[in-house]
Amino acid sequence: MDSLTQVVLGAAVGEAVLGKKVGNKAMLWGAIAGTIPDLDVAARFLTDTITATEMHRGFSHSIVFSVLMAPILGWLVHQIKKRPDVGWQGWAKLFFWGLFTHPLLDAFTTWGTQLFWPFDVRLAFNSIFVIDPLYTVPFLTCLVIAAFKKKGTLSRKRINNLGIYLSTGYLVITLFLKWGAYSKITAELEQQNIAYSGISMRPAPLNTILWNANVDAGENYLIGDYSFFDSQPVTFTPFPKNREASQELAATDAVQRLSKISKGWYILEKENDQWVYNDLRFGLISIDPQKPQFVFRYILEEKNGTITATEDRPKMENTDAIFATLWKRMMGN
Structure with a gap:
């Protein structure tokens, strides 16, 4: 805390x-x-x-x-x-x-x-x-x-x-609120005929009304959220794991250690020829509505044959808009 x-x-x-x-x-x-x-x-x-x-x-x-x-x-x-x-x-x-x-x-x-x-x-x-x-x-x-x-x-x-x-x-x-949100998410996955092997859930920032879910659906992670004020079905957005494209990098000691920290919930992606490790456990932040960014991410660089990681936190430049979006989503879809 x-x-x-x-x-x-x-x-x-x-x-x-x-x-x-x-x-x-x-x-x-x-x-x-x-x-x-x-x-x-x-x-x-x-x-x-x-x-x-x-x-x-x-x-x-x-x-x-x-x-x-x-x-x-x-x-x-x-x-x-x-x-x-x-x-x-x-x-x-x-x-x-x-x-x-x-x-x-x-x-x-x-x-x-x-x-x-x-x-x-x-x-x-x-x-x-x-x-x-x-x-x-x-x-x-x-x-x-x-x-x-x-x-x-x-x-x-x-x-x-x-x-x-x-x-x-x-x-x-x-704990009871999490159980209620989890029950809703699993019911939605079943209703939408989505096969999955794991779910990770957590509350959104500053509240326990809105809950975020990561769903392991094979080649993709599905990310969705549920508010106790929702009246519409949960929308799940797919994020490719990129495991094949990043196979060599994922086998390195640095990424293996980061994977252990994030309990396997991660995505490796390339941005401008730079590999980025995204820790999915803390969800997304909508600084740019067109391209939400994961809260915890690390820039990976090779130096003298060793992979190093540098934390890359989102730049909180428009907090009013971020909190407004959070509040609106809390109040239901």
């Missing part, structure tokens, strides 16, 4: 663990704990693009990391604060839950987390976008109100807990 959401979650967890004893400082240290796992983004400046992508939401988002770091951070804070009524164990407990709830929340997103590192399993429920106001705003509101309540009062505890209950309840609801 986005940084603000993780700060709010960490602060609320800190309050739940130590708020009664240390007040708003528990929120502060909880917010810090909730931010720490995302420091793995520093890998972008220390290594190549593919390695940094592999490391993202890896070790720092695991149970092992939470267990190892919590007592260390707890001891360090204890040396600073010197609170005998809390002790290093109390601070360690705060840090453990702040560190651990971060990857738990991220597991609901499309990227997922390697919660069980070193086992090569990435947990991704694909039920919430990385920024979702319905999750964050009520949670943040409860946290701010709780922060102005007197330390240790029942009203402060109840309001903070309400934020945790609302946010957790919303996460559960997203």
Whole structure:
């Protein structure tokens, strides 16, 4: 999830663990704990693009990391604060839950987390976008109100807990919404007599009303979307896989590693004599209505006999039009 959401979650967890004893400082240290796992983004400046992508939401988002770091951070804070009524164990407990709830929340997103590192399993429920106001705003509101309540009062505890209950309840609801959208997509595929071997679904940006679907239909990927306000059948747009044309490139170590990251959902295409790797998991963005672009894509270049990848993010120059298109599609076809 986005940084603000993780700060709010960490602060609320800190309050739940130590708020009664240390007040708003528990929120502060909880917010810090909730931010720490995302420091793995520093890998972008220390290594190549593919390695940094592999490391993202890896070790720092695991149970092992939470267990190892919590007592260390707890001891360090204890040396600073010197609170005998809390002790290093109390601070360690705060840090453990702040560190651990971060990857738990991220597991609901499309990227997922390697919660069980070193086992090569990435947990991704694909039920919430990385920024979702319905999750964050009520949670943040409860946290701010709780922060102005007197330390240790029942009203402060109840309001903070309400934020945790609302946010957790919303996460559960997203799973049911995904199931509903998935059922609709599979029904549409059957109605349209489309044979397929796999489906990947995720919510569109900023909401859980509109859902995007990738469908593996042999030589093509079909991409469609469904809104709970739709009244017309789902339209599936084919995108050729280009597996034969890109066979030699697809066999390289770089593309094999990218394919593992994207769980096989990718398209290699040539643009102006330049090979581009498109990661389908995060869908399309309609910057140019005539030619939508995949959100995550990498420019592939050969240097000294080795394929290197450079991330090529879309240029967000016309965000008003993008959000207008998203809103219109959310409201139904």
